[in-house]
Amino acid sequence: MSEFNTRHWKIEDLYGDRGAIEAIKEAGEIIRRGGLVAFPTETVYGLGANALDGRAVEKIFKAKGRPADNPLIVHICERQQMGQVAVYHSPSARELTEKLIDAFWPGPLTLVLPKTDAVPKEVTAGLDTVAVRMPNHPVALELIAAAGVPVAAPSANLSGSPSPTTAAHVMEDLRGRIQGVLDGGPADLGVESTVLDITAPVPTVLRPGGVTAEHLKQVIGQVSHGAGAEKPRSPGLKYKHYSPKARLVLVEGDGDPVAPTQELISRHLKEGKRVGVLASQENAPSYGGAVVLKYGSRSDFAGAAATLYAALRQFDALGVDLIIAEGVAERGLGRAVMDRLRRAANGNIVKT
Structure with missing residues (x-):
């Protein structure tokens, strides 16, 4: 698939380079007119379209090969934009939302709220809720402001593959499929945002990410975990995600991972496999x-x-047949790392 001559705008100095500002203006115009532009955030690179234009949003699913029943996150650049896409179901919900925004925005926290009628079904997979966040990256915020509309954006990769943390990863997956990518350098955090459903009786983490459960509890007290619904209210829950081309085996548990990992290495080397x-x-x-x-x-x-994600992509570039990944402890940001590794492993797990 090669529909576009994908532009690559290198943003060396956002505020000291007039060319950077012009590039962002051009990218914003593309989004406003219904096109697709990839852009950096503090988590991973996103693939943006006008969140209020259902036909534009459909192009995201086509470019990524993403199932249409997988909802998207809407990105905004200022609080006033919340009213365009989300509503509060109660005064207590408004108070809770304001407390979370004060503590964590801009940043890697996505909030699930009832949607407005302006948000098309293509964004929410037909749900009555919408996922919203304000990214903590100057290029992302400037792009959304230049577009003049909220921007729907999943990760800027082919569906199911490791998320992109550099513009080079985006070009590897989506060159010819989108109009351009704003290159703001490597993403700092490296995993996606935390998704918190505040329509639930107890605020519920649907996807662990850059804001940890410990951080949330310090601000709002009780927090629950789990997807819960048959139709997921968050991206990254229903399908195999974050997977390299090579099969991945996750070694996890409280025991020492060295012996089971070395046993797997030896077994597959005897079979003539290249092991990472x-x-x-x-x-x-x-x-x-x-x-x-x-x-x-x-x-x-x-x-x-x-x-x-960069390591998983590097293993594919090196041509390994099998990847064995050591797990990490499930506390703090480790919970998000383990979530991504388990999804990438797709059930191939060895317990220690």
Whole structure:
């Protein structure tokens, strides 16, 4: 599929380079007119379309090969835009939302609220709720402002593959499928936003991400976990996600991962397979015969999040047949890392 000569706008200095401002204006005009532009956020790169234009949003699904029953997140650049896309179902919901916005926006927290009539069904997969966030990235905020509309944006990759954390990843997947990509350098966080459903009786984390459950509890008290509904209110819940081309096996649990990982390496090397291992820096020297990439220290959850998707893409570029990934502890940002690894593994899990 090659419909467009995809532009690549390099943003070296957002406020010191007139060319950068002109590029963002051009990209905003493309979105306003119904086109698709990829852009950086603090989490991963997003693929943006006019959130109030159902036909424009349909193009996201076509470009990504994304199932139409998988809802999108709407990105805004200022609080006033909330009224265009979401409503409050009660005074207490408004108070809760304001408290969360004060604490975490702009930032990697997506809120699920009842939608307005202006939001087309293509954005919400026919649901009566909409997921909204304000990204913490100057290029993203300037783009949304230039477009003059809320921007619907999933990750800017082919559906099911590892999310893109650089413009090069976007071009690898979507060159020819979209009009352009604004290149703001590598994403800082490396995993998607936390999705919090505040229409539930107890605010419920539908997808763990950059704002941890511990952070949320400090601000609003009780928080629940789980998707819950048959029709997911959040992206990233229903289908296989974040997966490299090679089969991925996740080694997880409270025990030492070295022995089961080395056993898997040995078995597959005997079969003539090329094996990759995503390992902590502490354990990386233990894995002979494999292609080893490090995610940092076992206690460095931020490092693991920042390197995860790029490492999975690098393994594919290196042509490995099998990826074995060491798990991390499920606390803080580690919960988001493990969520992504389990989805990428698609059931291929070894317990320690």
